Every structure is written in C-alpha cells, then in structure tokens.
Amino acid sequence: MEAKHAKYQRLIEYCKTLPPMLTAVVHPCDPSSLAGAVEAAEMGLIAPILVGPRERIESVAAQAGILIAGYPLVDAPFSHAAAAAAVQLVREGKAEALMKGSLHTDELMSAVVSRDSGLRTARRISHCFVMDVPQHEQALIVTDAAINIAPSLEVKMDILQNAIELGHALRFEEVRVAILSAMETVNSKVPSTIEAAALCKMVDRHQVTGALVDGPLALDNAINLEAARIKQIESRVAGRANVLMVPDLESGNMLAKSLSFLAGADAAGVVLGARVPIILTSRADSVMTRLASCAVAALVAEDKRASGKVTG
Template sequence: MKSLDELVEAIDRTNRQTVAVAQAADLEVLKAVKMALDQKLARFVLTGEESALKKCAADAGLSLDHSDIHWKRAEAGESARLAVQAVAEGEADVLMKGHVDTKTLLQAVLHKEYGLKKRKVLSHVALFEIPGRDQLIYLTDAAMNIQPTLEEKVEIVHNAVEVARKAGWDNPKVAALAAVEAVNPKMPASTDAALLAQMNRRGQIRGCVIDGPLAFDNAVDREAAEHKNIQSEVAGQADILVVPTIETANALYKSFVYFAHAKVAGVISGAAAPIVLTSRADDAQSKIYSLALALKASQS
C-alpha cells in the first residue's frame, strides 16, 4: 500500500462498521463524519449535548436524521461513558474522540465495569505517507507511553503489528530503534532493541520480523544500511519503527509532518476496539485517514 487514499479505498463498504463518537459536537469531527457517510465508510453513534450537536451538525452540513446516524443525548460528563459503552455492548466497533479531553476519554476506556481494556498496555500507532517515499511507514509510540520498559515495548510491538497486519501488511518488518546499530550496555535502548529481536527469533513475539538495534537511517534507507554492511531483512526497508521513548517518537512524528509534509493516520491500539484519538487541530481529511486505519484494525 503506497498511500493513505488507498487505505480509505480498501474499506469494505458492503458490511459497514459503526463508530461511536464521544462528545461529537466538534466541527471538524462532524465534517469527517459527513465525509465518511458520503463515502459509505461507516455508520455512526454520536453522543453529546443536543443544542451543541445540532449547531455543529448544521455548520458541517450534516443532517442528524441521516439513516446511518444514531445519536444519544448526553451531558458533557456522560458522553465519553455512553460512547465507550456503545462499543463495549457491541453497538459500535470503533471509538472516536470528539470534543472531549483525552484524559476523560481514556478514564472511560479503562473503567473496570464498562471499559475496553484488553492488553496490559495501550499504545499509539501512527501511519505516515511521506512525499518521495514509495511506501507507507508506521511509528510507535508517540502519544501514550513515556519511557516504556522492555515488557511494555513487547506489548507496544504486539499492538502495532496487529494494526499493520489487519491493514494489509503480511509479516511486517519491525525496526527497534536506538542511536547506533551496535549493542552498547550503557545505552538501554540498544539492549532492549537486541532483546526484542532475539525474542522474535525465538518465537516469543510472532507475526513480524524484528531487528535491532538500528539507527534511524539504517532502518529506513537501504544505501545507509549497505554502507554499514548491515545484513538484515529489516534494515533499509522497515515497515514499523519502534522507538525507545516518547520524546524520540514525538520528534520523528512532528518532523515527518512539518518538515516532510507527511499525511498521517493514527489510532490507539491495545483496547478491545481501536480508538481514533486525533488532535483537535487535525482537519476532517486527516480524521478520515485515522478513521480508515481504525476500521481496518477493528476487523476480526
């Protein structure tokens, strides 16, 4: 797959899934909902305050009477709970953030009674279309885990691989990043990367091929890998970049977007259903890309 538009086109329109939007009274979110309905990507459960939702829907040119919309009136504090419960009870397949803060939404996701927690770790999985590059590339984790332990990195890899495989990457190539490609006991990122690779070789992490430690250039550029004589299935052709800390991921993420002008889709993985957790600054088209990735990731 070479573009995010191809990802959108790959969505099954014959058996559409349902997306529950928490506090849907957000102009760009409802523009994305309208775009998704026009393209027959999904059906929607919208939660939120009636007056605010009606006003935003009118501004977005969206009719709340649409046959593929079911909306639930809720005060601001209840909208996240209702959206999460809609997913937990099988009424929806994907959870999407609207005009609600991330903390409130994740508190509902992690609620012991009606929440959606499945794995030990929730992590952010981003998929980038970078101009001049002939393939899409994943990056994890740029939003959830600050300084993950080795055990948490294993879960982060599992989450990213699950998303990638469901989106069409068979046996994705995973690069565990560090500052260098040699193991250095003084650099924990390099030892963790080597352990992830060894765990993969021994079958403790399945469904992918992992190599590391790899510096960023050796992970994404074949000439750089060949120059250092790195013999690897992953080096120079990574599908998934796994970073050591959130600072590394944050810098790469924003470099891709602001310097390389990349398009991006992003989801939270590790819950019982994918979560679309885009920035309020993202436009409707960006939200469509993230929604498409979540719909692919929710497939059984």
C-alpha cells in the same frame, strides 16, 4: 513521484468495499469533529453514533450546515458522560470502534482503561501513526508517539505486538519492524539499545510473533538501504523497515512531527490494545488524515471480525 495522499487514497478506496464500521463518536461538539464523522459516513467508512449533549451537537450542526438527521444520537450531558456512554455502547456490542470528538484525549482514554467499566484487554494500550511520507515507497507505522511515555520492556512487548498486528490488518506483504535507537550497536550506556536487543531475542523465542524484527537500528539504516550497506548491517529489516518502533514518547512524537512538518507527511492515528480500535483525531488534522484514520480503524475492525478475536 507518487501523488500526495496516494497511499491513503488506496486505503480509503479499499475500505469503501467493507461494511461501514459502527462507530461511537464521542462528544463531537465542534464543527471539525462533527464534519469529520459525517464525511467519513458519507464515504461509507463508518456508521456513526453521535454521543454527547443533544442540544449542543444539534446547534453545532445547524450553525455549520452539517446534516445529522439520519444518524442516531445518544444524549449525554458532558464530555466525561459521553466517553462513558460510548464505552458502554461497545460493551453492549452496539459499536465496534470509538472516535474522539472535541474532548481531551485523557478524558476518553480514562473511560477506556477503567478497570470496572472500560475496554481493557490483557494487552497494553498503545498508539500507532500510519504515515504517508511523500517519496517513500510505502506507508510507515510509527509507534508509540502518543500514549506510553517511558515504556518498560514488558510494555514494549505489547507495543511491538500491537504494531505487528496493525501491519497485518493493513495488508502489508511482510511486516518488518526496526526497533530504533541512536545507534545500531548494543551499548550498555544507552538503555534503549539493550531493550531493542532483548525484544529481538523475545521474537526468536516466539514471545512476540508475526514479523521480521531487528534492532537496535538507527533511523538512517532502518529505512535507507544504502545507509545499511555502508554500515555493513546484514539484516532482512535494515533499509526496508515498514514499522518504526521508538524508544519513548518524546522521540516518537518528534519523529512523527518531523515527518509531518519537514517532509510533508500525513499522519493517520489509531489506538490499539483495547477491545476495539480507537480513532484519535486532532483539530489540526486535514480531511484526508481524518478519513485515513477511519480507514485504518476499519481495517483493524475487519481483521477482528474475520478472526473473531479480541486483542489480548
């Protein structure tokens, strides 16, 4: 059995060979978010720019014994202002990623999606978990379990393309996407099966590119070859999926948390579809998960640098 965190450890070790990613850390006003940013910096994953109320950040650092003297600090009086200032750093080319501190996710994302001053692209913004599941051979991408509540077919196209591009950034040899539902047959009474079939036809017509995509697939025959064989599903994806695309946020959230709390998985997270990757960490995240989230974002940023592209 592969050691716990082995997939994340390989990811982090590779990212240490890359230039540190210039990262605006938004409102790091509690010990866990500040320590997470500093630890990622000490490992060479990010070059943090701390954005938030100077006195409060310095007070937290002093009380927790976190050394921040070597890092630039952009003073912003409160969380909304910090989010706006961090977004502006990206717009000015002074940061190539955002990292959430101790503010609410919606505060950060409202600055990101602002029509006039945000980081929108033509692509819909979506979230991916990169999950390290013990006893499963490779990392699994699960999307979207955090942002798009009940996505339309049009939005699902963008969620799918974002996840495929993440798979390429993570150096997957082959990106294989299972579009999940409760069953593997198209059923007019289950809308997610019809949308899965439509997405597969969009892939056939090159409206979505870069991966093998199949659906609808149930979770068992998406990731277990024997389950796919028993159901007699002939597919290059079934039983071998490394990207799991869920029908809606509720099912995705339950899947990700089931893997975390019942199967002992870790869940690094990143938001895609904006001009730069956005690292969304939770106060409940382990140090390893925080570092892995930074490493995932670093690979996305490196992919953007290499291709000279902005999503959308």
